[in-house]
Amino acid sequence: MSNAICKSLRSPVRNLASLKKAISTSLVHNETILVRNNEEFINKVMNNDKPVIVNFHAEWCEPCKILTPQLKQLIEPLTDLDLAVVDVEDNADLVHTFEVKAVPAVIAIKNGLIVDKFIGLVETDMITCLINRMSGKKKEGT
Amino acid sequence: MAPVGTYDYDLAVIGGGSGGLACAKEAVNLGAKVTVLDYVTPSPQGTKWGLGGTCVNVGCIPKKLMHQAALLGESIHEAVAYGWEVPSLDAIKINWPALTEAVQNHIKSVNWVTRVDLREKKIDYVNGLGEFKDPHTLIATLKNGSKKEITAKNIVIAVGGRPHYPDIPGAVEYCISSDDIFSLGHPPGKTLVVGAGYIGLECAGFLNSLGYPATVLVRSVPLRGFDQQMAQAVTSEMEQKGVVFHNKCVPLSVEKLETGQLKARWQNTETQERGEDVFDTVLMATGRYALTKTLNLEAAGVTCVSNSGKIIAETEQTNVSNIYAVGDVLEGKPELTPVAIHAGRLLARRMFAGATQPMDYDNVATTVFTPLEYGCVGLSEETALARHGADKVEVYHAFYKPTEFFIPQRNIRNCYLKAVALREAPQRILGLHFVGPVAGEVIQGFAAAVKCGITMEQLMNTVGIHPTVAEEFTRLNITKRSGKDPNPASCCS
Numbered sequence: 001m002s003n004a005i006c007k008s009l010r011s012p013v014r015n016l017a018s019l020k021k022a023i024s025t026s027l028v029h030n031e032t033i034l035v036r037n038n039e040e041f042i043n044k045v046m047n048n049d050k051p052v053i054v055n056f057h058a059e060w061c062e063p064c065k066i067l068t069p070q071l072k073q074l075i076e077p078l079t080d081l082d083l084a085v086v087d088v089e090d091n092a093d094l095v096h097t098f099e100v101k102a103v104p105a106v107i108a109i110k111n112g113l114i115v116d117k118f119i120g121l122v123e124t125d126m127i128t129c130l131i132n133r134m135s136g137k138k139k140e141g142t
Numbered sequence: 143m144a145p146v147g148t149y150d151y152d153l154a155v156i157g158g159g160s161g162g163l164a165c166a167k168e169a170v171n172l173g174a175k176v177t178v179l180d181y182v183t184p185s186p187q188g189t190k191w192g193l194g195g196t197c198v199n200v201g202c203i204p205k206k207l208m209h210q211a212a213l214l215g216e217s218i219h220e221a222v223a224y225g226w227e228v229p230s231l232d233a234i235k236i237n238w239p240a241l242t243e244a245v246q247n248h249i250k251s252v253n254w255v256t257r258v259d260l261r262e263k264k265i266d267y268v269n270g271l272g273e274f275k276d277p278h279t280l281i282a283t284l285k286n287g288s289k290k291e292i293t294a295k296n297i298v299i300a301v302g303g304r305p306h307y308p309d310i311p312g313a314v315e316y317c318i319s320s321d322d323i324f325s326l327g328h329p330p331g332k333t334l335v336v337g338a339g340y341i342g343l344e345c346a347g348f349l350n351s352l353g354y355p356a357t358v359l360v361r362s363v364p365l366r367g368f369d370q371q372m373a374q375a376v377t378s379e380m381e382q383k384g385v386v387f388h389n390k391c392v393p394l395s396v397e398k399l400e401t402g403q404l405k406a407r408w409q410n411t412e413t414q415e416r417g418e419d420v421f422d423t424v425l426m427a428t429g430r431y432a433l434t435k436t437l438n439l440e441a442a443g444v445t446c447v448s449n450s451g452k453i454i455a456e457t458e459q460t461n462v463s464n465i466y467a468v469g470d471v472l473e474g475k476p477e478l479t480p481v482a483i484h485a486g487r488l489l490a491r492r493m494f495a496g497a498t499q500p501m502d503y504d505n506v507a508t509t510v511f512t513p514l515e516y517g518c519v520g521l522s523e524e525t526a527l528a529r530h531g532a533d534k535v536e537v538y539h540a541f542y543k544p545t546e547f548f549i550p551q552r553n554i555r556n557c558y559l560k561a562v563a564l565r566e567a568p569q570r571i572l573g574l575h576f577v578g579p580v581a582g583e584v585i586q587g588f589a590a591a592v593k594c595g596i597t598m599e600q601l602m603n604t605v606g607i608h609p610t611v612a613e614e615f616t617r618l619n620i621t622k623r624s625g626k627d628p629n630p631a632s633c634c635s
Binding site for chain 2: 059060061101102
């Protein structure tokens with residue numbers, strides 16, 4: 001049942017534990033940035049050399065529990081793109097600054113500027129498209 | 143110190159529930175500078191919740207969701223009669239943690255959207271318990287104990303109420319209330335519900351349908367204040383579904399057994415006979431009291447308080463001209479979310495837009511979400527008879543058979559409706575009452591009609607939508623006075 005899977009993402013502590021697991025199993029994986037306050041956001045996202053996909057997430061949001069792991073899976077293996085997860089309950093200022101009115105919300109940031117945004121759980125194609133654009137990959141075919 | 147006449151805010155609202163938030167948001171729309179204080183004192187069992195008030199957190203919203211869960215459970219069984227191949231009906235059972243998690247997740251999303259909305263509208267939200275220092279000054283005590291002083295030109299008291307616990311041994315220590323049931327950390331099991339108001343009946347109703355045997359202690363009558371004939375139909379249906387009722391009984395004590403279960407004792411006030419039984423959960427639904435005690439109203443000079451602690455304010459204004467009250471805290475007004483919201487908005491308009499429209503508390507429709515729902519608007523039959531006299535009142539009534547009930551052979555005995563009207567032509571309708579499925583949806587439109595002064599002539603000349611249960615109102619033609627059989631002959635004629 002999806003609820004059993006979602007329970008493992010419930011606490012931030014478990015989040016960090018699962019991140020640790022990701023790091024120890026493969027050295028080429030990028031760790032997901034877990035934003036806990038404004039300072040961390042400025043340092044690790046706005047001032048990041050690499051483009052960053054910022055995922056606004058909430059534990060009580062079912063679609064978030066599908067999207068966030070999906071983003072982690074797609075972005076962690078990449079070396080030229082980072083993923084930052086912002087829990088909306090802990091980061092009221094950021095929610096206000098980026099006018100996030102619904103979750104999940106994904107904002108793409110490059111050199112401190114917003115270059116793209118989508119709200120809600122969108123099709124996998126749209127996500128991979130966004131990731132490819134941000135990481136400078138040219139999409140094959142279309 | 144601020145010079146006289148300059149306040150931190152144009153409006154300070156104590157209570158971030160239905161009434162408080164509606165008033166605050168309307169005030170901000172009209173250009174006022176507003177702050178909202180909200181604080182939830184944990185229940186005796188330790189339950190607390192976020193911004194939004196009773197309705198969002200421990201009232202209407204979770205109640206309706208659990209009622210829906212219960213109805214869906216019944217639907218699965220009915221589906222079989224319609225041809226659905228449901229593998230092993232016996233294996234169909236409710237997963238309580240899954241239900242409460244889904245309900246709580248929804249509530250948390252509403253808490254969040256509420257907070258974002260307040261921030262968006264630049265309403266300052268203070269998570270603190272407010273009390274008066276003087277007519278224009280409030281002191282908010284935050285969770286960490288620190289205090290914040292706030293001055294405001296106008297203050298609205300919208301603190302609502304909380305469940306009342308009877309003064310018997312074991313009540314506070316071992317019993318839960320509606321504050322706790324919607325987030326209960328373990329399945330409730332066999333439950334005793336003390337109280338037969340709408341909260342008690344709705345809880346007993348959905349618990350029973352979810353598979354948790356329910357017993358109800360009724361002190362006097364079920365749904366006191368509501369039309370008693372309709373209340374009987376509601377409780378008959380619940381009994382038929384397996385809910386046990388002990389009438390004219392009051393609780394004596396609740397003790398915890400070694401097994402962890404609770405032994406409840408009660409007494410019949412008429413026969414003096416005593417009864418007892420063992421339950422997994424005892425839920426107190428014995429009324430709610432207004433949260434005015436901690437406000438220190440004396441410091442503000444507010445004296446219009448009733449014996450029950452509610453605020454007497456006919457036009458929502460207290461005896462202190464800049465202090466108002468809205469919502470459940472008001473004496474003698476329907477304790478309903480839409481009432482609080484509407485009154486809150488009108489109040490804000492009178493405060494900041496020079497409006498004069500008062501709140502109309504008459505003919506407010508409501509619905510009791512028991513397994514078979516009861517929706518009504520206007521006067522009960524008893525009230526109409528008392529007010530106008532039997533001679534001047536005509537009651538049209540009918541039993542009906544919802545089309546969808548035939549195939550699964552659902553009980554139709556309690557599907558009943560009536561219109562209470564003035565006897566003299568054109569027979570203006572005083573009250574409409576409906577027991578049946580989706581009663582709330584059925585009655586809502588008629589509430590607008592009653593507000594327009596609909597008459598029996600107009601109702602009988604309205605063509606119904608077929609096949610629905612709502613159309614039964616348009617088919618009413620038998621009066622109680624005639625003595626004719628109100629049972630339906632057949633449909634479509």
